[in-house]
Amino acid sequence: MLRKEHFNAAHRLHNPEWNAEDNARIFGKCNNPNFHGHNYDLIVRLSGEVDPKTGYVFDMKILSDLIKENVLDRFDHKNLNLDVEEFKELNPSAENIAIVIYDILREKISHDYDLKITLFETERNYVEYPI
Amino acid sequence: MLRKEHFNAAHRLHNPEWNAEDNARIFGKCNNPNFHGHNYDLIVRLSGEVDPKTGYVFDMKILSDLIKENVLDRFDHKNLNLDVEEFKELNPSAENIAIVIYDILREKISHDYDLKITLFETERNYVEYPI
């Protein structure tokens, strides 16, 4: 089953090992030192057996609460580079945000379920993890 | 190829082996005895070889008619619990609705094609079967 959630955040793409010219060349407008931002759409997919007592693979309300407490409360209306521990030294590309969210949720959810993250940075740019 | 269809239905989540308190605790608002309802979006995915004469994997019109006759005419503008045979003793969770639709269509479509069902209960809650 899949649950779609949403958060709004600022970010900047930057590799501190490169000089300003290389960062600007590689990351383009996304390297703006004053940050820019997105409405991120997040889809969390859990795969597993249907529980015959409930008819659920997993309770949508419980999954939604898990995502809220562990992801949205930490990422929503935040500056990913400055406010979120995981991106202090990790570039907050869509790919890396998806991996960080996967790692956060993977710890909270039984391995009876496969987990997959889809993250939309815009309606036209998005990533999946794991592939 | 994939075909998206749509139906509107009432349902209630309930396990008759549990008492009222347990049903209310597990199913929350979805346990309302007077029912509630949804606009279900249904995506049917058929995978197979492209027929060189038509350029089709499967004729969209034929698939759409199959879904209409076997699913929409039986589920649309219905109360799933009261009006649809398959849910007389099966909880109409999104997962179970997807499995029932899969079973209905699997009988009507040649095994030369793989079949997959995606069912949206809301824009934010949806399921896939088989996983």
Added chain:
Amino acid sequence: MLRKEHFNAAHRLHNPEWNAEDNARIFGKCNNPNFHGHNYDLIVRLSGEVDPKTGYVFDMKILSDLIKENVLDRFDHKNLNLDVEEFKELNPSAENIAIVIYDILREKISHDYDLKITLFETERNYVEYPI
């Protein structure tokens, strides 16, 4: 400013002054005595002056809370005909639901603001009030 909210409900269209044949002829599948249901999308539009201190016409959070307390908590996961006082003797057509929501919210919101309701019964069928 406009705020989009969402609720899921069951309903049945029926005029108790008509016989069964007339109800079936006029309301078609929507007359199913066991009810059917929808994911209703609700857009509330408030028009007024921008407050120079906040840059807001109206605080989105306050509007969202107003809608939640006065509309969603009463309509979501409900049977409109059986569970909602206003439809005990009023047919819950999209038009009437929009008018009821307008009347509920009009009492709660200062007349410094114009109010308009858009209600989607499906993605393809929707109504506005007032026109």
Added chain:
Amino acid sequence: MLRKEHFNAAHRLHNPEWNAEDNARIFGKCNNPNFHGHNYDLIVRLSGEVDPKTGYVFDMKILSDLIKENVLDRFDHKNLNLDVEEFKELNPSAENIAIVIYDILREKISHDYDLKITLFETERNYVEYPI
């Protein structure tokens, strides 16, 4: 005719005449000093007579270029508070962003056309100007 465009930006809501507590109370998460961000969807609506030679009210390509040069190139992948002149002393609420965009485009487009701006801050929060 209407043209939909898109930009991504960071912003912060803040009134410098208020203290930190009041700003946090009024603007909530939107007051984060490190900024957050959005994918803004912008709809520009021009109303006027149809030119019988072209069948156009206004050439979509020319309107799209006008929006790109005067709005998107200045707002996209920017920090509205720090990078955009008009918001140096104006709170970048959705309402104020819509008014600024209106004022920018109103100067570039003949008064033979009525102009209206719709700005989506999220899919669920949006504003229109003028009302």
Added chain:
Amino acid sequence: MLRKEHFNAAHRLHNPEWNAEDNARIFGKCNNPNFHGHNYDLIVRLSGEVDPKTGYVFDMKILSDLIKENVLDRFDHKNLNLDVEEFKELNPSAENIAIVIYDILREKISHDYDLKITLFETERNYVEYPI
């Protein structure tokens, strides 16, 4: 109330009073002599009083049938320039298509109702008539 419908058609923008260079300059890629095409989304809006017997402004099913018989059956899967009488000598711009649809439906619908057409040529380009 509003009803959304859909048709797919080919068209070409061309003014026979101009030479090839002027047509190419004004209409750009839309002047391709071999035609191109669109999925047009059509929204028909009828405004009027709510009938107290039905709770309807107008019966959605009747409106949908009216649109189907008078517009979709004539425009869908057609070449607007070659197959549709109204565009034999009228450029099938989005504006002109909206006006033609308005004129067709205006004759079929009682003047107790106001009528408005919105036509999406793409998700980002659309027109309204009358303004």
Added chain:
Amino acid sequence: MLRKEHFNAAHRLHNPEWNAEDNARIFGKCNNPNFHGHNYDLIVRLSGEVDPKTGYVFDMKILSDLIKENVLDRFDHKNLNLDVEEFKELNPSAENIAIVIYDILREKISHDYDLKITLFETERNYVEYPI
């Protein structure tokens, strides 16, 4: 990572080895000799390792430019049957268009990446390749 692009084109489904009756029977309205058209939505999915220097699987801007130069510039605002070399003798069904786009892009993109194409002919009809 996935990138969504868009093009508008005319096409006709036709098998020159069949007579007119068979073509009309099999392809229905899609066999209109004057063509019809669509707004095609194209999703290109590249799967591979995340580059630790950029946090990217693949640079979205480079992928978008690749799609523009090799697909959109050749397909957008064109008649697929008459203007696009690959469909001179191949029926431009959604399936075949997806395969042609796959073959075009597969040559341009390193085999370190898996490639998958999703092509929407309408919002409700779409195909994937490879399956």
